[in-house]
Amino acid sequence: MDFQSCVNIQKEWDIVGARQLGRDISRKIGFGTVDQARIATAISELARNIYLYAGTGKVCFETLEDMNKKGIRIVAMDEGPGIQDISQVMEDGFTTSGGLGAGLPGVKRLMDEFDIISHVGEGTEIKVVKWLR
Amino acid sequence: MSTLKLDLENYKELLQEYITTKDEQALYQAEQFSKHSMQQNISPEEIINVHIQSLQEIYPDMPEYIQTSMNFLLETMISYGLAYQEYQTLREKQLELKSEISVAANMQKTLLSTVKPDIDELDVGALSVPAKQMNGDYHHFVHDNKGGLGIAVADVIGKGVPAALCMSMIKYSMDSFSEMQTDPSVILGSLNRVVERNVDASMFITMFYGLYNNNNHTFTYASAGHEPGFYYHKDKDEFEEIDAPGLVLGVSPEITYTQYEKQVEKGDMIVLLTDGVTECRTGDRFIEQEEVLHVIKQYSHLPAQGIVDQVYKHFERLQDFHLRDDFTLIILRRNV
């Protein structure tokens, strides 16, 4: 896949970098303040998951242009331990980070499309899309 | 989205009105607006966004720092919005669970239902009320083919769903026992092996099993660690504890239960209960056995079912109409 831009996640500070880049791209696409904030929050969650559970990974951005709609795709990739039970982490009320994070269900709510592939011992890839309305 | 657009106009007008009049009326309408928004699942950041847009329209020359600070506020509200949505989903799930449990409770009722015997020789009163939706207490009447009436009273440790599941297992095992074999000690022995094999180490069940012989009016019984019942001597107007030592079901596989026998005279009563009756707590105080017996005596002129109902009413009131444990009480009285 060819991405316009990626941010490597290695330290907590990189989460901010990912948010910033994601916000800039969303603004260029034409997202309003509320959606920009939502996209930034989703990026935070994805990047923090990488930082907390995989150690390192990256968050990539792609501008989507269809015939009649525009949007942003964000892909978070890591080669961490992977997720054993995806249904469980997608369940509301299940947060491993002490209940403060919005968790993956939160990310799903903030975005329009959500897809996750994970293999134990190999890593996790989460793809999300937000469309401009 | 279209309803929100409509509301933007509405919100802007309200805001403008309030800014000029500082009138309570506008605040009341703001409250209505917020309730309406919740009904429409509108999250807090969207309301702040509406506020920002309204401000921009009312004050086109709004200083930039206000605009920026409002965006800052919007950003901080995103997580609150998510938490709120999660709460909504969990609430729906909770309702779903509740209705599932009530279906299960009904199934349990059907499964564990027992018919109170109607025999000339014996006046029988029975009541079992769960503290929560599912009952961890169990009582059952069985007629055998030799003119005997078997009575089982049991209590599973704990309350709620796990206790109820365990009780269903007991009921199934009891149904599978031969109708010929009604000796209390044999029945408890067989159940003990079933429970020992099939339940968690910290789970146990207490059971009292009695067999009333309608021909010669003897009461044969054995107990597996169950709360002792009482025997009422009509002639002496006195209660006596029905002492039948025995280990609770499910602790040790190699255990035999001793069987006892009692001759029942006319007007005498047998009172069987679960510890929900004697372990009732009122505030910091426990209800003592004497109190239970006192209430039974007080209503002893009533038919057995009447006594049972009155005792329940008494303890329900003592506990502020909020049972802490399942309550089961059975009274048998020899008529003729």
Place this chain on the structure above:
Amino acid sequence: MNLSIDVTKNDGVANVMLGGEVDAFTAPQLKETLLPLTKEQDVVEVNLQDVNYMDSTGLGVFISALKATKEHDSTLRLIHMQDRVYRLFKITGLTEIMNIDSTVQGGM
């Protein structure tokens, strides 16, 4: 409704001092303490002198602890039980199969 649990270990013997109430809320906490002790110690002695209430969930914890001692070849001993608590062990027949110190403390 609280339960305090103090454990002192000495030469294969664990002394567990309990205080308060053992009920459905506090039983899991007691179980978490007691079960590992039956595995790592030879003797687990539980002092119940300050336990003024126990319900059937509490009994369940001691039953599973007893079963665990059989599995790990250790010993469980209950001492200084109050009247009300002792009654519960007596009714359920557990006094017959458990090592319970018979010098019962006066209730209240």
